[in-house]
Each structure stands twice: as C-alpha cells, then as structure tokens.
Amino acid sequence: MRQFGFWFPVIILLVVAGIFWATRDMMPLEVVRVLMTVSIGVAGILLLRRRGAPAMLGIILIVGALWVAQPGVLAGKGEVKMLPASKAAVEQATQQGKPVMLVFSADWCPFCRQLERETLTDGEVARLAQQFVVFRVDMTSSSLPPETAELAKKYGAEGLPTVAFVDSRGEWLQDLTLVGYEPPRAFAQRMRRVLQP
16 A cells, blocks of 8 residues: 555646636636646656556646746637737728727736736637737726727726627627637627627
8 A cells, every 4th residue: 555655746846737727717827837847747746756557647747837838828729919009009900991800808817827827828819810900908907098998988988897899880899799718619699690790
C-alpha cells in the first residue's frame, strides 16, 4: 500500500489544476494559465522520479504543462478585434454601410469575461466578426462618461454583457440584442441573422 503513496500529491496537484480551470472566469486568464502550468508541471516532475509507467505519465504531464503555458491556448481558436467605442466612430461605421456590433462590457462582470473568453474567441464567431465593425463599450466605471452613457441608453444596455447589432443600413436590430452570456454556436447564428440581406 505504501508504494502508492507517491500518487497522492500528484492527484492533489491535478485536482488543483482542474479547480483553476473551473474557476477561470473569476481570475485573469494569464493567472489561470500560470497556475495550471505550475500545478501540472510539478505533478509531472514528481512522477519523473519514478520508473516505468509513472515516469511516462510524468513526461506527458510536462508536455501538457508546456502546451498550457502557450499564450492563447486557454483562450480559444480565434479573436474578435474590438475597437474602443465612441459615438463618432459608431456613426462613421454605420454611414459606411457596414454592420456594427457593440459589446457593452465591464471588467468586474463575470458573464462579460465569460462571453469574451469563450464566445468571442471561438473560431467561427471570429470569422463572422470580420464582416462587422466591432466596438467594445467599457462600462467598468461606476460613473460613466456622458458619451458612454448615451450609447448604453441608445442601444438598451441595461444589463451586462449586452451585445447590440446595427445592420448595414444603420438600423439597430433590437430583436437581436443579446443581454447576458450566450455560447459560441448560438451567438454565431445570431450574427448570421444580422448579415442576412
């Protein structure tokens, strides 16, 4: 029985890495990446001290830790490039006949972070977003600048996150406005509806 005692710290470290992954919306993604890399890497190093199958598993865990350490691995497959929002920039984009997506978000909002990490990093969502001018409207401050408050009022951003769509004719598509989190597949369908003529 004593020979299996070396597994205990390894299992604890892997459970800790899993906890970091499960709570990734509560901390910055870079912190999660570092903590997961360290947990998985140390578990792998502990197993390397053994022979046979445990050592092989240790090598696999170390390779996994190096993979997790790469920027962007935990974030997803794509990236939606968001411009800082201003009334003039939004008006200019709508006058050019381009569809617009306004993402009303705040740093303190867990569902905003989840939307940005899981949905807006999805490959299909990122591909569709290339057909939009995408703005991030920062709602972090408790006292919003007048221009930000005006955009929030105009596009009905009463809860966070809110994603408002303006079609290529400059019309706000109120029925397609999203309030809250939405998984990538459903969000991509919403974007396709905006792009339909």
